[in-house]
Amino acid sequence: MPTADQIKSLIHSHFTEDQERFYTIALQMAAHEARQGHSSLAMDIRRIVDEERKKSGPKLLSFPKELQGLVLTEEPMTGIQSLVIPTEIQNRLKRVVHEYRQQEKLKSHGLSHRRKLLLMGPPGTGKTMTARVLAHELGLSLHTIQVDRLVTKFMGETAAKLRQIFDLIRQEHGVYLFDEFDAIGGDRSTDNDVGEMRRVLNAFLQFIDQDTSDSLIVAATNTPRLLDPALFRRFDDVITYDHPSSGERKTLIRNLLTRFMAKNFAWNQVLAVSEGLSHAEIDHACRDAVKNAILSDKTKISASDLLVTLRERKSTTTAQKG
Ligand SMILES: Nc1ncnc2c1ncn2[C@@H]1O[C@H](COP(=O)(O)OP(=O)(O)OP(=O)(O)O)[C@@H](O)[C@H]1O
Ligand SMILES: [Mg+2]
Numbered sequence: 001m002p003t004a005d006q007i008k009s010l011i012h013s014h015f016t017e018d019q020e021r022f023y024t025i026a027l028q029m030a031a032h033e034a035r036q037g038h039s040s041l042a043m044d045i046r047r048i049v050d051e052e053r054k055k056s057g058p059k060l061l062s063f064p065k066e067l068q069g070l071v072l073t074e075e076p077m078t079g080i081q082s083l084v085i086p087t088e089i090q091n092r093l094k095r096v097v098h099e100y101r102q103q104e105k106l107k108s109h110g111l112s113h114r115r116k117l118l119l120m121g122p123p124g125t126g127k128t129m130t131a132r133v134l135a136h137e138l139g140l141s142l143h144t145i146q147v148d149r150l151v152t153k154f155m156g157e158t159a160a161k162l163r164q165i166f167d168l169i170r171q172e173h174g175v176y177l178f179d180e181f182d183a184i185g186g187d188r189s190t191d192n193d194v195g196e197m198r199r200v201l202n203a204f205l206q207f208i209d210q211d212t213s214d215s216l217i218v219a220a221t222n223t224p225r226l227l228d229p230a231l232f233r234r235f236d237d238v239i240t241y242d243h244p245s246s247g248e249r250k251t252l253i254r255n256l257l258t259r260f261m262a263k264n265f266a267w268n269q270v271l272a273v274s275e276g277l278s279h280a281e282i283d284h285a286c287r288d289a290v291k292n293a294i295l296s297d298k299t300k301i302s303a304s305d306l307l308v309t310l311r312e313r314k315s316t317t318t319a320q321k322g
Pocket of ligand 2: 127128179180
C-alpha cells in the first residue's frame, strides 16, 4: 500500500493540476511498491506513467532556462537490427535493455540495472547510433548534451551547469548522451588548460558516480586518451567499437543497397576496397551509389558501381588523414 502522504500528495497534485508532481508521486509509489516486493504492480504503475507521459509529448520537459540550447531532445526510430556490430556487443546492448525492463525485479533484490555506459572507438562506427537505438528500444527520449557548449572558461559556471543537467537526469527519465565528452580538451595546449580540462572531466565523472536516477547515461568518445583508466570503473559497461570486419561490411552493404543490389554481386574487390573504412563512410558510399542509380534510371547497382563511390570515400579519408 502507498503511504498516507503519497495518497494525499497525489490527490492534491490532481486538484492543483500539477501534472509533473502527479507523475513524480506516481513513480515514488511505484518505487515504494517495488521495495515491498510488489514488482509487477510497480512495473504496471511505471508503464502507465510512461505511456501517459509519451502521449503528452516532450512539452512536459521542464528544462531550466539556462539549459536551453545545451540539450537536444529527439524520439529516435532506429531499431537494434540496423546496428551492424559484433554479436558480443549486440549481446551487451541487449543486456542493458533487458536489465532496464526488469529493473523492478532487480531492485526488489537490492540490485540496480546497468545504466552508465562508456562507448569508445573511431569516428563513424556507431556510438551515437547506439544511444539512439537504446532510446528507441526502451521507448525513451534521447537527450543529447552539447558538451562543447557546456564547458565555459569558468570552472564554477561549468560545474553549475553540469549540476543542472544531473538534476534533469534525475527528474526526467530518459537516455542522456554526453557525446564526444572528452573532445572539449582537444585543442587546448597549455598545461594550464589541460589541468582545467581534467578538473571539468573529474567533476563530470563525480556527478556520474553520485547519480542514482533510473535514467540511462551514455558517454561517447573517440579519444579516450584524457581519461584516467581508474575512472572506467564508474561505468557499468565500457564498450569498444571498431571499423567493420569483412562480414560486417557485407551485411552493412546488403542492408543499404537493398533492392538495388545486382544479383551476381562481385564481393571480392568491394570487400578489399572497403577495408579500413568506417560504417559511416560505407553508409555514405552506398547512399551515393543509390543516388547515382536513381538519377541515371538504373534499377541495379553492380560491384563496379559501388567501387566508384567507395574509392571516392577512400580518397577523401586519405586526404583528411594525410
Ligand atoms: N555500427 C553501425 N551499423 C550501421 N550503421 C552505422 C554504424 N555505425 C555508423 N553507422 C552509420 O553512420 C552514421 C554515423 O554513425 P555514428 O554517428 O553513430 O558514429 P559515431 O561512432 O558516433 O562517430 P563519432 O565518433 O564521429 O561521433 C550512422 O547514423 C549510421 O548511418
Ligand atoms: Mg558520435
